[in-house]
Amino acid sequence: MAGAIVGRMRPRHPILPRLWLMTDERMGDGLWTALARLPRGSGVIFRHYGLPLAERRALFANVANIAHRRGLVLIRAGGDRLGRGEAGAHGVRPGHGLYTRAAHSRREAVAAIRDGADALFVSPVFATRSHPGAPALGPVRLGLMIRGLGVPLIALGGMNARRAQEIRGLKLYGWAAIDAWT
Numbered sequence: 001m002a003g004a005i006v007g008r009m010r011p012r013h014p015i016l017p018r019l020w021l022m023t024d025e026r027m028g029d030g031l032w033t034a035l036a037r038l039p040r041g042s043g044v045i046f047r048h049y050g051l052p053l054a055e056r057r058a059l060f061a062n063v064a065n066i067a068h069r070r071g072l073v074l075i076r077a078g079g080d081r082l083g084r085g086e087a088g089a090h091g092v093r094p095g096h097g098l099y100t101r102a103a104h105s106r107r108e109a110v111a112a113i114r115d116g117a118d119a120l121f122v123s124p125v126f127a128t129r130s131h132p133g134a135p136a137l138g139p140v141r142l143g144l145m146i147r148g149l150g151v152p153l154i155a156l157g158g159m160n161a162r163r164a165q166e167i168r169g170l171k172l173y174g175w176a177a178i179d180a181w182t
Contacts, residue, residue, distance in 0.1 A: 005170070010148055016173070019038065019041075020045060021043070021049060021181050023178070024048055024130075031063070032066075035070070036074060043075065044072055044073070045153050045176070046073050049077070057082050060083050064085030065085075068085060075089060081160060089091060091123075093116070094113075100121060100154075102120070102121045103145075104124075110145050110149075113149060118151070118152070120154065122172075123156035124158060125138070125139075125155045125156065125157045125158060126163060129158075139166070145171050146170065146172070152173035154174045155172050158177075159177045160179075161180070
């Protein structure tokens with residue numbers, strides 16, 4: 001089929017979680033609540049891009065300790081190594097571990113797959129508070145965008161457990177959120 005990009009459907013890494021928390025500095029102390037609410041085996045994409053690097057590394061170390069104790073998979077976003085506890089990277093090749101990328105269009109998804117991404121965070125599926133006014137894909141456009149991609153796809157943008165059920169027919173690998181966990 002011309003639309004199939006890659007034949008594999010299972011993750012290359014057995015530790016790829018189905019549920020994810022996307023962090024950032026807007027969460028404030030809600031970060032700790034969100035980490036406590038995540039089920040064991042969930043994933044965390046640590047972003048906090050707005051913090052100076054030293055503060056970002058210190059916060060990452062605290063999150064890494066919690067992730068280790070709670071059995072969470074922790075991935076850093078961006079090119080700066082943040083410390084012990086990284087299971088991979090989001091947005092940049094990590095050198096080792098999981099490599100995830102964001103995809104807001106089919107073109108971005110195909111480029112990420114060709115670059116070797118293990119999983120894609122497709123977004124925004126629904127309207128989201130973190131990107132007010134940004135057009136959401138919705139279930140139909142999302143389905144067209146992801147058709148035949150062949151890598152684990154994780155829905156992001158306005159997601160929660162109820163919305164994940166609404167789009168279960170699209171056979172996404174999992175879902176990610178900020179607000180659903182805070």
